[in-house]
Amino acid sequence: MSELSLNMQSHEEKQLFARRFALWIALGAILMMFAGLTSAYIVKKADSTTWTNFSIPDIFYISTLVIILSSVTMFGAQRAFRKGAMASYRNLLLATFALGSLFLALQIEGWMQLKAQGIDMVEEISGAFFYVISGAHAAHILGGLLILLIMILKISRRIKKENTEAYLTPGRKLNVTLMATYWHFIGFLWIYIFLFLLYNHN
Amino acid sequence: MSDVNTTMEHTHAEAGHHAHEAHHENFFTKYLFTMDHKMIAKQFLITGIFWAIIGAFFSVVFRLQLGFPNADLSWLAPVMGRWLTPDGTLDPNFYNALITMHGTLLVFFVLTAGLSGTFANFLIPLQIGARDMASPLMNMLSYWFFFLASVIMFASLFIPDGPAQGGWTAYPPLSYLQGQGMTLWLLSLTFFVASTVLGGLNYITTILNMRTKGMSMFKMPLTIWALFFTAVIGLLSFPVLVAGFILLIFDRSLGTSFYLSDLVVNGQFLDKGTGSPILYEHLFWFLGHPEVYIVILPAMGIVSEVLSVNSKKPVFGYRAMVFSILAITILSFLVWAHHMFVSGMNPFVGSIFVLFTLLIAVPSAIKVFNWIATIWRGNIRLNPQTMYAIGFVSMFISGGLTGIFLGNSTIDIQLHDTYFIVAHFHIVMGVAAFLGMFAGVHHWFPKMFGRYMNRSMAYMHFWVTLIGAYLIFWPMHYMGMAGVPRRYYSFDAFDAFSQFAGMNTFISVVAMIVFAFQILWVANFFYSIFRGRKVKESNPWGATTLEWTTPINPGHGNWPGDIPEVYRWPYDYNKNGHEFIPQTVPMEEGELEHEETPAPEKVS
Numbered sequence: 001m002s003e004l005s006l007n008m009q010s011h012e013e014k015q016l017f018a019r020r021f022a023l024w025i026a027l028g029a030i031l032m033m034f035a036g037l038t039s040a041y042i043v044k045k046a047d048s049t050t051w052t053n054f055s056i057p058d059i060f061y062i063s064t065l066v067i068i069l070s071s072v073t074m075f076g077a078q079r080a081f082r083k084g085a086m087a088s089y090r091n092l093l094l095a096t097f098a099l100g101s102l103f104l105a106l107q108i109e110g111w112m113q114l115k116a117q118g119i120d121m122v123e124e125i126s127g128a129f130f131y132v133i134s135g136a137h138a139a140h141i142l143g144g145l146l147i148l149l150i151m152i153l154k155i156s157r158r159i160k161k162e163n164t165e166a167y168l169t170p171g172r173k174l175n176v177t178l179m180a181t182y183w184h185f186i187g188f189l190w191i192y193i194f195l196f197l198l199y200n201h202n
Numbered sequence: 203m204s205d206v207n208t209t210m211e212h213t214h215a216e217a218g219h220h221a222h223e224a225h226h227e228n229f230f231t232k233y234l235f236t237m238d239h240k241m242i243a244k245q246f247l248i249t250g251i252f253w254a255i256i257g258a259f260f261s262v263v264f265r266l267q268l269g270f271p272n273a274d275l276s277w278l279a280p281v282m283g284r285w286l287t288p289d290g291t292l293d294p295n296f297y298n299a300l301i302t303m304h305g306t307l308l309v310f311f312v313l314t315a316g317l318s319g320t321f322a323n324f325l326i327p328l329q330i331g332a333r334d335m336a337s338p339l340m341n342m343l344s345y346w347f348f349f350l351a352s353v354i355m356f357a358s359l360f361i362p363d364g365p366a367q368g369g370w371t372a373y374p375p376l377s378y379l380q381g382q383g384m385t386l387w388l389l390s391l392t393f394f395v396a397s398t399v400l401g402g403l404n405y406i407t408t409i410l411n412m413r414t415k416g417m418s419m420f421k422m423p424l425t426i427w428a429l430f431f432t433a434v435i436g437l438l439s440f441p442v443l444v445a446g447f448i449l450l451i452f453d454r455s456l457g458t459s460f461y462l463s464d465l466v467v468n469g470q471f472l473d474k475g476t477g478s479p480i481l482y483e484h485l486f487w488f489l490g491h492p493e494v495y496i497v498i499l500p501a502m503g504i505v506s507e508v509l510s511v512n513s514k515k516p517v518f519g520y521r522a523m524v525f526s527i528l529a530i531t532i533l534s535f536l537v538w539a540h541h542m543f544v545s546g547m548n549p550f551v552g553s554i555f556v557l558f559t560l561l562i563a564v565p566s567a568i569k570v571f572n573w574i575a576t577i578w579r580g581n582i583r584l585n586p587q588t589m590y591a592i593g594f595v596s597m598f599i600s601g602g603l604t605g606i607f608l609g610n611s612t613i614d615i616q617l618h619d620t621y622f623i624v625a626h627f628h629i630v631m632g633v634a635a636f637l638g639m640f641a642g643v644h645h646w647f648p649k650m651f652g653r654y655m656n657r658s659m660a661y662m663h664f665w666v667t668l669i670g671a672y673l674i675f676w677p678m679h680y681m682g683m684a685g686v687p688r689r690y691y692s693f694d695a696f697d698a699f700s701q702f703a704g705m706n707t708f709i710s711v712v713a714m715i716v717f718a719f720q721i722l723w724v725a726n727f728f729y730s731i732f733r734g735r736k737v738k739e740s741n742p743w744g745a746t747t748l749e750w751t752t753p754i755n756p757g758h759g760n761w762p763g764d765i766p767e768v769y770r771w772p773y774d775y776n777k778n779g780h781e782f783i784p785q786t787v788p789m790e791e792g793e794l795e796h797e798e799t800p801a802p803e804k805v806s
Contacts, residue, residue: 003444011333011334011765012331012413012443014332014336014412015336015337015412017411017414018336018337018407018408018410018411019336019337019407021336021407021410021411022336022337022340022403022404022407023405025402025407025437026399026403027404028437028438029399029402029403029437029438029440029441029755030438030441032438032439032441032442033442033444033445034445035442036441036442036443036444036445036446036485036488037445037448037449037612040445040446040449040460040481040484040485041486043478043481043484044460044477044478047478048476048478049476050476121456121457122451122456122457122458123475125458125460125475125476125477128458128459128460129460132448132449132452132458134447134733141660146623182485
């Protein structure tokens with residue numbers, strides 16, 4: 001952001017740009033929390049004498065695939081929105097929402113399988129870390145699904161009206177960008193967590 | 203960015219829009235669910251004052267126990283109720299609750315939310331030339347999360363188990379063994395972190411994106427720099443505290459044992475496996491140490507500003523001040539383990555933390571030197587805020603020097619958890635931050651409420667607080683060196699410490715007097731809001747910064763017309779024959795900026 005463009009903008013324009021900026025800082029804060037959790041994992045593993053290595057159920061590979069796929073549909077939704085194709089934007093959002101929900105369901109199924117393997121939160125500290133870190137991530141997915149739901153409801157109410165041009169205000173465009181950024185971020189976050197857990201369980 | 207630029211046409215009438223807004227404000231939108239940063243700042247300040255009174259009152263109650271062991275406190279029964287034993291003495295469990303609440307309330311609710319919440323909200327838009335925060339909605343949410351945290355914490359005072367009793371650090375396994383009070387404590391602080399993170403996001407975003415024309419980063423007042431780095435520290439450290447809390451909540455409520463190992467409590471064996479309490483200490487102090495800078499940096503910024511304005515001299519070494527705050531910010535993340543020298547850490551690792559800890563003395567010393575150099579030979583006006591600011595510098599030096607003692611692991615192992623450490627941190631971050639806060643409130647009170655605070659009461663309060671604080675905390679250094687441990691309910695069982703009984707009584711008496719004078723200050727504060735002398739001029743202190751270019755009682759939007767443009771740095775005092783030159787005055791032809799060296803004079 002150069003000094004010049006900063007000077008040219010009005011209060012509202014600055015606020016608009018600032019919202020995107022604020023989201024990135026917020027993502028940094030979320031990342032710090034997971035950095036804290038994974039650091040705790042490393043420290044605990046290093047000084048533990050009774051650490052159990054268990055193999056991660058295969059279903060988590062599938063859920064990883066699903067979350068990557070949901071990012072792809074989200075990219076598609078962004079493209080459709082930019083082109084003004086509101087119907088396909090809504091459909092792709094719905095697809096993203098479905099994939100996100102599927103991801104959550106798969107995570108829960110994965111936790112059940114782990115539990116069936118005898119990896120208990122109370123008994124196994126390595127298991128407890130697994131549940132807590134993936135659970136904290138699932139909470140962020142839940143937040144993302146909520147945002148998606150709001151955006152789907154918003155566009156569904158608008159879609160019958162023809163006037164797409166007037167609908168596309170900078171604020172609404174920005175909202176879509178912010179939603180997509182958050183969604184890609186939590187997808188990326190899961191990949192980081194998954195690789196971290198895989199690495200530490202082999 | 204191209205999509206954003208298209209809004210240009212229909213946003214230019216903003217000034218009129220803001221003036222218009224004042225018409226349809228009712229009580230709720232003006233005072234409660236307000237999005238005006240100035241009102242939110244006042245909300246933070248008044249909530250902070252509320253907690254400060256409660257937290258200070260708690261300290262008086264436990265000082266009663268320490269100064270007059272097992273005295274009959276039944277006269278306090280209307281307030282303390284069941285927390286007195288049948289013979290009228292203080293319940294030991296409640297003593298623990300008092301010290302826990304005193305620490306939690308003062309560190310988090312008063313000196314974090316009350317200090318940086320107040321001044322970041324109030325000063326950032328006014329001093330950088332913005333109509334409001336980047337996100338007024340997030341700003342409002344920040345206060346209401348803080349309010350929710352406050353309600354939960356307040357409620358925890360009244361539940362049957364009593365409030366949390368595990369110390370403000372809530373170390374497991376002690377915090378694991380606590381009742382509902384600790385659950386509420388964790389819940390409350392989680393909301394508190396949400397508030398701080400939302401606030402911090404907004405402060406950083408606003409400072410980087412919302413500055414007025416001409417306000418480059420190095421034309422910002424030092425208050426803004428300090429608040430900026432405070433927010434950066436908060437955003438990087440508070441999420442890690444949440445991570446630590448999540449694991450603690452799991453340990454307490456869901457039976458995991460991240461932090462717990464096999465325990466024997468009251469002869470009962472608890473099979474808890476092989477968790478590590480040290481892990482919690484790492485996660486806690488990764489926040490906990492930066493937290494002390496979250497507390498002290500805003501006070502430092504305020505003091506820099508107040509000293510410069512009131513000695514009518516430019517801040518000495520402006521850039522050195524900025525870079526020393528930056529250095530403190532970076533170092534603050536590399537020293538957390540100096541709280542843990544006795545945890546059995548590898549001495550080599552310990553020595554690295556000693557090195558970084560002692561390095562913080564360098565930027566701190568730069569700042570102290572610059573404050574003194576700023577007022578040196580200045581035309582000092584000894585109004586209350588200047589007194590408070592000088593008091594801050596005094597306290598910061600005294601407490602900072604004992605920090606150098608404690609930073610050495612070899613000495614710290616002897617002094618750990620004694621009254622020496624109590625004295626150190628109360629002086630350097632408790633009293634000093636409070637004096638900075640008092641300076642700030644006195645300095646910006648005219649802008650906040652359009653009135654002045656009473657000066658005579660302020661002088662009385664200042665002297666009693668300054669002298670009282672030294673009388674309270676100075677003797678504690680000697681007690682600490684003699685090994686008197688902190689957080690003990692009573693020293694009856696230790697013959698070695700009986701020699702300090704008189705000193706303890708003395709400290710307690712002084713603490714009560716100082717407490718009474720804090721009430722005087724609060725009375726002055728509220729009296730002055732309604733009955734104080736009215737402000738007649740828009741720039742009563744003769745300051746250069748932008749907030750004094752607004753009307754005496756600025757509305758939502760701050761400036762009725764266009765936002766002023768900035769041409770010069772904020773510390774043009776005593777320049778070219780002017781006592782002060784506001785930032786909005788264009789540079790004269792041939793005038794040199796403060797950093798330019800004048801051309802060599804011609805020899806005639």
